[in-house]
Amino acid sequence: MEKNQIETSQSGITCIRGAFFDFLDDPWKYIEREHESARYIRDGLLVVEGGIIKDFGSFDKLSPKYPDQPVTHIKNRIILPGFIDGHIHFPQVRVLGAYGKQLLDWLQMWIFPEEIKYANRDYASEAAKRFFDDLLAGGTTTCQAFTTSSPVSTEVFFAEAERRGMRTIAGLTGIDRFAPPDYVITPDDFYSESKRLIETYHRKGRHLYAITPRFAVGCTDAMMEACAKLKKEFPDCWINTHISENPTEVRQAKQEFPDCTDYTAVHEKHGLLGPKFTAGHGVWLSNDEFRRFAKAGAGVCFCPLSNLFLGSGLFRIGRALDPDHRVRLSLGCDMGGGNAFSLIRVLEEAYKVGMCNNTMLDGSVNEREHDAAEAERNKLNPYRAFYLATLGGAQALYLDDVLGNFNVGKEADFVALDWNAGQLALDWHQSLVTTESAPATIDQAAMLLFGIMACGDDRNVDETWINGKRAYKKG
């Protein structure tokens, strides 16, 4: 029995049939044979029970095991694991794409005045509904989010995530200087409120908690120490922050922490740099800082939409992914510094940043910066790109035990992509690859995915599923 409606049998099992594409390993380990890192099942079956993947494989082989189960057949789509966004700001949903300022002025002019509103539960609740609607419309099923310095915003965020059944990471956002008086929070209040929120939310349902010093420029040593204390008491928690986004910010961080040799040293000094630590941006991280991130098992979240929109600069993808000192790398839209929610748009801009880096490293501008291997690592082919948006993001965020691909036992969040949607021109473009109802080979699938990231946007997200249930269908 096949239907377009979702069918869940009385046994609580859901079966989804379609063309599935996911990753088993890091494609940067497979240069010029990236497809070996991926898995494509042209006619596959995903069996979900209680939100967990119970079985996964080819339809022909698996379907006899489930003879009485109804099957939801998703046709003419490529089904990928849900996108994972490592860096986004819940309280900026209304001011995305604000005009004309670099980071520090942009915060003062547009961001803090808006974020202050999120102490109001009604306003925050309306924003939360829109925020999660926008995420799902972009195919994002998990995010690591900043909230505000008011506990209300964190409470509202987790309440709405719970209503959607989504796995998210978030936490009260600490900042005790360089922000309006109504917005700052003292280290003591931050500590006690964070502790209360951790005890309320962390590991409850799908919630995960991140201890969140906003960024070192906005955090005194006392605030950083409050974070360190929380991490010692709750070592299972994540840590989420920003680093080295903008050159003026980097200079200011050095001024504020004269005892630290660089920006990364601020986090090292307080014992925060390590597993489950993610810093957004890292545009201006030095080679040495990248190596220390790699050694510590800490992650960087690359946010190209934002880095270009705020003029922060070009993230050095190929340097971060030096195989001898490989940094854990996730992708983030960084809405509202980023001007869209869509991870597909993030991939487009990431590709562009990589290509600009590629040119600067090919020796044509400056022979002394010539590095052919690093230049090559900057090229975001579709395997590398969609890996970062799925399994790579999960690995960087230490979520790959539960998310990132279709392995049995993982959580059933996924997205069905329509490779012909988007701008009018895309359809004819994709017909160069295939006009069949599903790509014949993994390379065909990858080429269609590249068409989506190069020329598409949120319109290519046709369905988004959470916990084995359809949570979004394009109107």
Add this chain to the structure above:
Amino acid sequence: MEKNQIETSQSGITCIRGAFFDFLDDPWKYIEREHESARYIRDGLLVVEGGIIKDFGSFDKLSPKYPDQPVTHIKNRIILPGFIDGHIHFPQVRVLGAYGKQLLDWLQMWIFPEEIKYANRDYASEAAKRFFDDLLAGGTTTCQAFTTSSPVSTEVFFAEAERRGMRTIAGLTGIDRFAPPDYVITPDDFYSESKRLIETYHRKGRHLYAITPRFAVGCTDAMMEACAKLKKEFPDCWINTHISENPTEVRQAKQEFPDCTDYTAVHEKHGLLGPKFTAGHGVWLSNDEFRRFAKAGAGVCFCPLSNLFLGSGLFRIGRALDPDHRVRLSLGCDMGGGNAFSLIRVLEEAYKVGMCNNTMLDGSVNEREHDAAEAERNKLNPYRAFYLATLGGAQALYLDDVLGNFNVGKEADFVALDWNAGQLALDWHQSLVTTESAPATIDQAAMLLFGIMACGDDRNVDETWINGKRAYKKG
């Protein structure tokens, strides 16, 4: 009498009512008071006769002059002059957003094999329909286009433009080296075919002809001389080419023209640099070359979608717009090097390039590159941005006698923008500016336009009108 359908009275007059926004001057001349360069009529009337603007002003004042005319009222939209694209490749419509190569390799791998197909009239005709559909869906009403080295593609291009009634500039594209044998054309054949095409098309209907040496690397001195000869015989024709797009290309141009001090000198040597000359890109033009462009009255077309997608680099907007040596600047999507047809997407990427330049010139990275005035000129506020897409483009292309704003006597091409369309998040964002059916002030209108360029795309183009007739309505 008001209707949603287009009404043209028996007198042949069409009246359109709505909120109109256009430019009368260059906003870079009005720093921090850019609105003085623009004109906003909240409730306006545009009267068109025979495709030409017969009257324009406030509805209250003008409508009594046309008591018996039906009026088409376009509500909840901002109406702008049609977008002008200074640089696009007709025969790349199917291969936009192709993977992984910088300019010279990209041409060999993806572009020439596709462009060769356009010697086939059937293939070219199908492509032409799609090309113009895609343009109109993006709000572009005039473009300056490259075709191929086969006259067929130029003929098909103009035939389809004529069917749509669109004003376009195009011409046979000359290249006699560094391309496949099936693709090159000899200077003699290029000269005679160009001459024939000029006599057939130039100034016939709305067609304008551009003598088109593809780029100097692909053109011998003999080809450049053929172009010079054509320009002498047909001085009213335009000239369209590429310049200084990619650093490896710039090096190769210097090798191929050892007698020229730089890339611009190749065009000077052959007497081509002057009015009606446009070169796409100019990413790597020196300060001295910019000054010579300015002095000659020659134009540069800035193509940020392409410059980022091919990794060519960041165009120096603020340097090109030095008020003492101001280069005529248009915008181009440069599809297929550019990955979208939409001028709105071009504005988004242009804004990002400007912001990245702004940071590099603010002294935070390198005090020796600090230039506050140039940094400021890089900021694409909505006035500057939409000026470039309309009147600025017309001026750069020497089309402002007939296009670019709503002045009486100009041609009635325009676009109606829906500021709430686009990604799901845009609606709530724009509600910070207004929830009325039309912006109350010119600054409100500009803020909504910034929302469109920052967070929108082709979805914000609701209607596109050519010659006073609706040619596109969003489905």
